[in-house]
Amino acid sequence: MSEPFYITTAIAYPNGKPHIGHAYEAIATDAIARFQRLNGREVCFVTGTDEHGLKMDQTARGLGKATRDLADEMSSYFKNMCTTLDISFDHFCRTTADSHHIASQAIWKRLEANGDLYLDRYEGWYSVRDEAYYDEGELTDGEGGQKLSPQGTPVEWTVEESWFFRLSKYEQPLLEYYAANPGFMRPDSRKNETIKFVEGGLKDLSVSRTSFDWGVKVPGSENHVMYVWLDALTAYISAIGFPDDTEEWRKFWPASVHIIGKDIVRFHTVYWPAFLMSARLPLPKMVFGHGFLLSRGEKMSKSLGNVVDPMELAQLFGVDALRYFLLREVSFGQDGSYSPEAIVTRVNADLANSFGNLAQRTLSLIFKNCEGYLPRIHDHHGDDQALLELVGNAVSFHIPAHFEELAMSQALEAWMQAVFACNAYVDVQAPWALKKTDPARMETVLATLFICIAQLAIAVQPIIPGSAIKLLDQMGVPRDVRNFGHAGSHWYSPLAEGGFQIAQPIGLFPRLELPAEQGASA
RNA sequence: GGCGAAGUAGCUCAGCUGGUUAGAGCGGUGGAAUCAUAAUCCAUAGGUCGGGGGUUCAAGUCCCUCCUUCGCUACCA
Known part of the structure; x- marks a missing residue:
């Protein structure tokens, strides 16, 4: 019986095109989802776009477009990014979908039924230009006694009718929940x-706005739209069927983990659980706040001009190279640094030189010396056993354990250790020399390597699915053993005896080169 | 100001509940090998583990303090 596993990325706000941070989150989440599938879990993976709110409205107006058209366009960029990066989502949700509006209104009614919503006035110093309220203390005095926001824009005392959520009521329940669920x-x-x-x-939370209408209408108060976060967070449940009692809903809620950026932790660990408590729904099992990617150690920003387009990187270096780099180089949960040099160095060292070359040299030896037929295992040498054991332990024990902990970089480190062991084994055994002195021994060595390489390819599928699958295809590894449960089973002999023959091996991990012109124009 | 994170070899970082000569990768240096994507393998490079103080038989690993960077939060009436 496989335990269902429900994982989500944050639902991205598509106010601009996706940047490397969105790509990172999607890739990391995808790796976890793929791992869980290969680990035998039934997985539901949701990503999508959160398209309501004032900013979208304003952006559209600024561009002279209908907000809906802008949302369609921007959302499509995110979906395309996912497709390009091999993100294996099951649902790409959009908060503008009718079903999502229905779900948001349904959860609203639950909060209301629980007595947690009340109508009041939201008042304070409001900057029209910033579209934000400020505390008295944040203001400065401008010319003629005009109050100014920290941004230097004029503010006015504004009173707006708003629905409030009794967040204060959940202070203790939340603290108790945190204490009772240390892994949350x-x-x-x-x-x-x-x-x-x-x-x-x-403090109680203002959860509706009347100053714009690009959002989900509040049931019974048609001049209000729901606070974007209430609406956006609901996407995690509307995506799998809520409020309908669908099979998917029953199977997958509560979520196993929400993968989000560290900047929106509070919304997921305070507001969202409180909303769910109020709605009498189970809480997600875990919220994981990953770090940010820095460009050469510096924060990326439009003004610095160092914002990176993930599609460009994928184009430049390859999807799997990008995926590998981000998950290997950055410790998940911490900030990480990115640079073209770092990508090239890492990918060349690990994928091209170590693993890619290992596969290539082994398959070439089999292709040339065994006419492409998989060599027989004659007798087991101690060295063979040791290598098989080392790789076997990595693949069926260490690597999955790290994946389970969401420690992808450590999983890959363990993976590399096994790759190193294989390369050391090749050099010590020198099958090219055995060809003349002891052909039977050569066959055993090559068979041992073939088994190890296949296992390593199986284990790395969550990270670099495209190339891992191509390699496994070249090697004829049966589909049903391409997972963590069966990688160590005895599939080799049946495959060899079945007369499988490899073709001339094709390198799958080309060496990368640094793009010649980097940041030439200022 | 409060809370928290980080400061370890040239670079990027591992080091769990304290315990033999502080680790890995990349880079550098010296060998070996030539099957392979000029890839691989072996050996090595002598870092006061941010500074100072303390606890302990023993501290990178605990306590105090200071410095630097970063995050969250508060305040600047």
Whole structure:
């Protein structure tokens, strides 16, 4: 019986085209989803776009477009990015979908039925230009006694009618939930921040707006639209059928993990659980806040001009190279640094030189010396056993254990250790020399390597699915053993005895070169 | 200001609940090999583990303090 596994990325706000951070999150989440599938779990993977809110409306207006058209266009960029990057989502949700509006209104009614919504006035110093409220203390005095926001824009005392959510009521329940579920928030640093924040006291939350209408209408108050976060978070349940009692809903909620950026941890660890408690729905099992990608150690920003287009990187270096780099180089949960040099160095060292070359040299030897037929295993040498054991342990024990902990970089480190062991084995055994001195021994060595390489390819599928599958195809490894449960089973002999023959091997991990012109124009 | 994270070899980083000569990858250096994507393998490079103090038989690993960087939060009436 496989336990269902429901994983989501954050639902991206498509106010601009996707940047490397969106790609990173999607890739990391995809790797986890793929791992769980290969580990025998029934997986549901949801990603999508959160398209409501004032900013979308304003952006559209600025471009002279209908908001809906802009949302369609921007959302498509995100979906295309996922397709390009081999993101294996099951649902790409859009908050503008009718079904999502229905779900949002349904959860609203649940909050209301629970007595957690009330109509009040939201008042404060409001900057029309910033579209934001400020505290008295944040303001400065401008000319003629005009109050100014921290951004230097004029503010006015504004009163707006708003629905409020009794967040304060959930202060204790949340703290109790955190205490009872230590694994709910990860990494720990984010957990501490959240707990401190809640302990500091929660104020009721304004959950509707009347100043614009690009959103989900509040049931019974048609001049209000729902607060974007209430609407956006609901996407995690509307995507799998809520409020209908669908099979998917029953199977997959509560989510196993929400993968999000560290900047939106609070929305997922405070507001979202509170909404769910109020709605009498189970809470997600884990919220993981990953770090940011820095460009050469610096924050990416439009003004610095160092914003990276993930599609360009994928085009330049290859999808799998990009995926491998991000998951190997960045410790999941921490910030990471990116640069073209780092990608080239890492990918060449690990994928091209170590693993790619290992596969290529082994398959070439089999192709040339065995006419492409898989060599027989004659007798087991101690060295063979040792290598098989080492690789076997990595593939069926260490690597999955790290994946399970969402420690992709460590999973890959363990993977590389096994790759190194294979290369060392090749050099010691020197099958090219055995060809004349002891052909039977050569066959055993090549067979041993073939088995190990196949297992390594199986284990790395979550990270670099495209090339791993191509390699496994070249090697004729049966589909039903391409997972963590069966990688170590005895599939080799049947494959060899079945007369499988490899073709001239094709290199799958080309060496990368640094693009010649980098940042030439200022 | 409060809370928290980080500061380890040239570079990027591992080092769990304290315990033999502080680890890996990349780079550098010296060998070996030539099957393979000029890829691989072996050996090596002598870092006061940010500074100082303390606890302990023993601290990178605990406590205090200071410095630097970063995050969250508060305040600047």
